[in-house]
Amino acid sequence: xxTFRDREEALNQICAPxxxxxxxxxxxxxxxxxxxxxxxxxxxxxxxxxxxxxxxxDLKPLTETSTNRPEAAIRALIAQSKGQLSGVWQNVEQVxxxxxxxxxxxxxxxxxxLMLDTTETLQEDMEFWRWMEANLVGPLAVEGQxxxxxxxxxxxxxxxxxxxxxxxxxxxxxxxxxxxxxxxxKEVLQQQNPDLEGKEPLEQAVGLVMEFSFGHPLLSEKLAxxxxxxxxxxxxxxxxxxxxxQVVEPFIEQFLFDGIDHPWGEIxxxxxxxDWFDATILQRYLDRVDRxxxxxxxxxxxxxxxxxxxxxxxxxxxxxxxxxxxxxxxDIVRHCLKVLDPDRYRSACRSAAETFExxxxxFPEGSPEAEQYRQEAETYSQRAExxxxx
Amino acid sequence: MDQIAWDMRYGLPNQTYLEFxxxxxxxxxxxxxxxxxxxxxxxxxxxxxxxVEREYVQxxxxxxxxxxxxxxxxxxxxxxxxxxPDLLESRTLVVRLPLAQIGAxxxxxxxxxxxxxxxSPDLLVRYxxxxxxxxxxCNSFNRGRFLPQLRQYRQWMTRLRWFYRRYRxxxxxxxxxxxxxxxxxASPSGEPPGSNAPEDALRDLIHFVxxxxxxxxxxxxxxxxxxxxxxxxxxxxxxxxVTRLIxxxxxxxxxxxxxxQFKLFVDSAWQKQIYAMDCVRQGRVAVYSxxxxxxxxLRKILHRRLIAWGRGEYDSEYDWGKLIPTNCLEPAAQARxxxxxxxxxxxxxxxxxxxxAPIHVLRLARGLVFACAGRWKERYTLPLSFGQINELIxxxxxxx
Numbered sequence: 001x002x003t004f005r006d007r008e009e010a011l012n013q014i015c016a017p018x019x020x021x022x023x024x025x026x027x028x029x030x031x032x033x034x035x036x037x038x039x040x041x042x043x044x045x046x047x048x049x050x051x052x053x054x055x056x057x058d059l060k061p062l063t064e065t066s067t068n069r070p071e072a073a074i075r076a077l078i079a080q081s082k083g084q085l086s087g088v089w090q091n092v093e094q095v096x097x098x099x100x101x102x103x104x105x106x107x108x109x110x111x112x113x114l115m116l117d118t119t120e121t122l123q124e125d126m127e128f129w130r131w132m133e134a135n136l137v138g139p140l141a142v143e144g145q146x147x148x149x150x151x152x153x154x155x156x157x158x159x160x161x162x163x164x165x166x167x168x169x170x171x172x173x174x175x176x177x178x179x180x181x182x183x184x185x186k187e188v189l190q191q192q193n194p195d196l197e198g199k200e201p202l203e204q205a206v207g208l209v210m211e212f213s214f215g216h217p218l219l220s221e222k223l224a225x226x227x228x229x230x231x232x233x234x235x236x237x238x239x240x241x242x243x244x245x246q247v248v249e250p251f252i253e254q255f256l257f258d259g260i261d262h263p264w265g266e267i268x269x270x271x272x273x274x275d276w277f278d279a280t281i282l283q284r285y286l287d288r289v290d291r292x293x294x295x296x297x298x299x300x301x302x303x304x305x306x307x308x309x310x311x312x313x314x315x316x317x318x319x320x321x322x323x324x325x326x327x328x329x330x331d332i333v334r335h336c337l338k339v340l341d342p343d344r345y346r347s348a349c350r351s352a353a354e355t356f357e358x359x360x361x362x363f364p365e366g367s368p369e370a371e372q373y374r375q376e377a378e379t380y381s382q383r384a385e386x387x388x389x390x
Numbered sequence: 391m392d393q394i395a396w397d398m399r400y401g402l403p404n405q406t407y408l409e410f411x412x413x414x415x416x417x418x419x420x421x422x423x424x425x426x427x428x429x430x431x432x433x434x435x436x437x438x439x440x441x442v443e444r445e446y447v448q449x450x451x452x453x454x455x456x457x458x459x460x461x462x463x464x465x466x467x468x469x470x471x472x473x474x475p476d477l478l479e480s481r482t483l484v485v486r487l488p489l490a491q492i493g494a495x496x497x498x499x500x501x502x503x504x505x506x507x508x509x510s511p512d513l514l515v516r517y518x519x520x521x522x523x524x525x526x527x528c529n530s531f532n533r534g535r536f537l538p539q540l541r542q543y544r545q546w547m548t549r550l551r552w553f554y555r556r557y558r559x560x561x562x563x564x565x566x567x568x569x570x571x572x573x574x575x576a577s578p579s580g581e582p583p584g585s586n587a588p589e590d591a592l593r594d595l596i597h598f599v600x601x602x603x604x605x606x607x608x609x610x611x612x613x614x615x616x617x618x619x620x621x622x623x624x625x626x627x628x629x630x631x632v633t634r635l636i637x638x639x640x641x642x643x644x645x646x647x648x649x650x651q652f653k654l655f656v657d658s659a660w661q662k663q664i665y666a667m668d669c670v671r672q673g674r675v676a677v678y679s680x681x682x683x684x685x686x687x688l689r690k691i692l693h694r695r696l697i698a699w700g701r702g703e704y705d706s707e708y709d710w711g712k713l714i715p716t717n718c719l720e721p722a723a724q725a726r727x728x729x730x731x732x733x734x735x736x737x738x739x740x741x742x743x744x745x746x747a748p749i750h751v752l753r754l755a756r757g758l759v760f761a762c763a764g765r766w767k768e769r770y771t772l773p774l775s776f777g778q779i780n781e782l783i784x785x786x787x788x789x790x
Contacts, residue, residue, distance in 0.1 A: 089565045090530070097534025130438075135531050142480045161443055161477060278712045280721060299715035304417050362721045370724050 002187050002221060004040050006180030007033065013170055014041040014113070015048075021168045022144050023137070025158075026151040028172035030256055030314075031218030031326035037172065038115050041149070042383050045113055052111035055080040060118045062128075068092070069122070070131045074099060077114070096135040100143075107145035114140070119152030120314045126157065133160045141166035153314035153326070174328045176213030181215040182206050185224045192228030205231050208240070208315040210250050214331045218255070223247050240339055250338045256329055260313055264305055265292055268315065268325065272333035273348035275376075276322040279303040281355060288351035299343075342387060351385035353377045394766055395785045403429075407756075410763035414713050415667030416700030424481055427699040428692070428756040430749060439698035441680040442690045448477050450678050456643040456652040458636065458670070460661050461680030466747030470680075471622045471655045481615040483599055485514075485521040485623075508621065508631075509638035511588035515595050516557050518617060522599050523559035526613050533567070537612045541570070543603040551578060553595060593646075616648065622655045629663055632656065640669050668676075670771045682739055688732045688751045695752075716773060718762040730754050730776075734783035741787065758782060 013024055026034055038056060043320075045052040057076045062069045070091040077099060085102050087095030099130055107110050122128050138160050140146045150156050158164055175181035185206045189196050197201055205227050214222040226247045230239075257265050260348045270289050271277060277285070279302040286293045309316040317326040324330055340344045356377035363370040405409075408424035416427065432440055444466075451459060451470065461467035475484035487508060526532050540546050553572045563571060602612050621635065639652035656664065660677070669675045696710055711719065711727025719727065735751035743750070761782055763771055768776050 087534075093530035094534035094566070096535075097531040098538065098610055100531075101535045101538070137466070139480070139531075139535075159439065161448075164527075280712060280716055280724070300413055303414060303715075307417050359721060363725075365721065367722075369722070 001036070002184050002191075004036060005038055005183060006175050007040070007172075010037055010170060010172060011041055011044065013168075014038075014147075015044050017147075019168075021166075022147055023141050023166040024168050024170055025155050026149065026170045026172055027153060027155045029216075029329050030153055031216060032172050032174060032250070032327065033217045034153075034172055035117055036217075038117055038149065038151055041117060045111070049052070050110060052092065053081070053084060053106060054112050054113045054115065056115040056117070058117045060121045063121045069125065069128045070135070072094070073116075073128075073132070074136075089195070093135055100136065100139050103140065103146050104143050112145070113151045114150065115148045115151070117151045119150050119156050120154055121152075123152070123154060123311055123314065125155070128229075129156060130159065133158065133163050138163050154310075154317070175217055175220070177210055177215045181210060181213065181217075181220055184217060185209045185213075185220050188221055188224035189228045189231075192225055193231065196228060196231055201231065209245070211240075211331070212243060213337060214328045214335075216328050216331070216332060219248070219251055219332065244336050244339045248332065249340065252333055252336065256315060256332070257313075258311070260315070260331045266290075266294055266310065267305075268309075269333060269337060270275075270348055272325055272330055272337055273345060273380075274352055275330075275379075276319065276324045278305055279314060279323045282306070284358070285352055285355040288354055289348055292369070338387070346384050346387045349380045349387065353380035353384065356380065392785055392788075394769070394782070395788070397765070398782070398786050399753055403756065403760070404510075404765075406675050407760050407763050407765065411759060413761070414715060415696055415710060417713075418700060425699050426756065427695040430752055430758070432698075436698050437469075437472065437648075438476070439638045440691075440694045442687055443471065443477075444681075444687060447681065451653065454648070454651055455676060456639050456654075457676045457678055458654045458656055458664055459678050459680065460658050460664065461654050462658040462746050463744060464746060465658075465680040465750035466683075466746070467655050467657075467680055468622060471620060474653070476621055478618055479615075481612065483518070483521055483525060483614040483617045485518050485617060485619045487513075487517060487619060488552075492590075507638050508573045508635055509619075509642060511592040514619070515592045518559045518592075518595055518599065518619075522595075522614075523554075527567075527570075528561065529565060530566075532613065533564075537567075537570070540603070540613075546571065546603040548578070549594075549598050550574070551576075553591075553598065554627075556591070563626060578637070590729055596646055598648050608655060615756045618649065619652045620655070621652065626660055629660075632660055632663065633667060636664070636675060637669065640675050683747045685729075685732045685736060688735055688747055689728060689750055691748055692728065692731070692755050714759070714762050718764070718772050718774065720773045720775050723774055723779055727758070727777060727779065730779050730783065731758060734786065737787055754783060754786060757786065 010026065012018075013021065024090070026037065028034055042054045045054050055077050057073065057080060059073070060074075062072050065072045074092060074095055078087060084106060085099055087098045089095055091268070103112055103114075120208075137148060140148060142162050144166070153171055158167055162309050175184060186202065189202065189205055189209075196205060205224075209220060209223040209227055213223055223243060226243065253265070257268060260268070267282070267286060270286060270293075272280060274281070274285065279299060283294055283299065283302045306316060308321065310318060315326055315329060316323050325333060334345075337348075356373045359373045360370050360377065363373070403426045405424075408426060411427065412418045412424050416425075418424075426786060441452055447466075447470070451457065451474065459467060459470070471486075475482075476488075478484060526536060551574050555578075596617060599614050600616055619639075621639075637656060639654060642650060643652055658679070664677060667675075670677055693710065709725070709728050711724045714724060714727070716724070723730075731754045734754045736749045738745065738747040738750045758779060760766075761779075762772070762774055764772055770782070
């Protein structure tokens, strides 16, 4: 694995929080480095004095259990404890109570940290999270002796007041494109191709990788691994297209859009041209770019689909203005679209401008909504013109 | 009253409305049971999910001391009464005394007329021990957490048996704890008897519940540090009964100070009489009037209902009006749908209604969604415009 970098602040939040945080929920898009962060934090906590008891559980295996996930979670915690936790199994709530009591007792003598990873795999299982809040997370948060860290693509849907009071959310951003991301790419390039040492070629190669990865750690690594053995100052445009076809597009389809039903995969490619959307805007925009995608599909299809992308696939994120592709995924997909099919991207921008222009007419003149949509239309028109000029 | 206004206030949802809501607002899978997220009453299993916390209200009510909480119908008083145990500090034993249920064990008429005290030691000791039994021992989690340590202390075990045998709780058996039940049901030998007087038994029980057993270990393991007695008197007892309740609560609070506190929930119809009482005027009993709801809070009420009944998702400030399709609601109306409903509900405070704004926000939400589903399409053709939405709200208030 490449050197772990640029996560000191997040690492300190887990290992030595200055603000007495007892419940930390880390979130960020797929491949941004959440699991790696937990792995590094667990290692640091176990090695640095005083060595902590770290219970690191991946929740993904629980998706294979359709019943009694709480029991599976408690058993996983007990298994991780290597004999320091035990339970007399009458029912799972009773064992949870015993585990909580034992954790609190252990925390009197040694730091104890609970880490639960890939929470997005159980995002829709509200019963599971309600149970966890009532029987593990809540009581530990109230006692405040045991630190809890949750990591997933989106935050866990916490409800109980004592949990929300103790909670701190931490969004994991892409690596800084100025230094950390570049350092990661350089490291991988040099590992894969030690001949790639001359400053100028190395910097060019780094620049090319950064153009497509936007600081996404996993994509940066994959691009660097591809570029390194093939770098010989090739024709930039041809190589850029090749990178998109051979690395970025497969990465998007196999990793970011994994498991998404037809035609939503194709819809998301079009949606990447939009800064934000809702069901109405998306439907009208798609009607302009590719009518086949909306034919015989009612409003209901788009309303449900966006929700599914947000909750189940965690590839769409909701902000104040509306929905958008999660984090840096929008940038990655949009840029790939621009390189692979510039005409399509231009057409998308023009259609977006037309969509928002049409919406302006449906609101009273001078209203805040009309003004906002007018500005959006202007933005997309300018983008289409810039692409034409290039 | 105009029929549409009547339907909005008092009508029941029909199949069209339920299907519309399920499809667009709740986004339920096909063949799931249909439900009305804007119904006034909610099933117990969803109460927590729909609850909108008002931290400033909760902070006031959680404070120590005896307090009377006054609020109008629909102000959230009874919901708070039900939720309060979850809001209080975890080492508080909550004893709930809802008047209507207590009425089954004493002559209801005497209770309502104030001839019998609800806060008599005999009643209190029974309900307090019931709450302790249920909270600590019937609850699997707490039993798992505390019993392994507590059962090591003979003093605690013998006192538990004394109270168990004298004030047999409901349910009396914990099937999973064979050893504990065998101990509790065995005949005591050589143990000092407790006092038979209810006042002494109450004092002993308070001490038993809120103190650590002698020689007990880390203070972290103590289940309870104090007792909070909640009384919901929304069943409208007589003035004498309310007065007697408050005076008894104040007397008991004075006896046990930091170990026992009382919270009495009362309809705002009693506000004048309560403020006229000596103990209130002297400041020995605090009174808290439930404040009006803010627009943001009303918005959350509607939003939480949809999340609770539909696909749970991460909470965010989302305008769910946009979930209604544009062939039912114009985009201009979509953008302001929720704001308009909430604004309409706030008129409850201008109109000095008997009911609080939360009730009206749910009624209006249901009525307007019903209109979007085409309920009154002869008069309000689809898609509904922003003007038509406002017209319906005016109708609701004009003929209320």
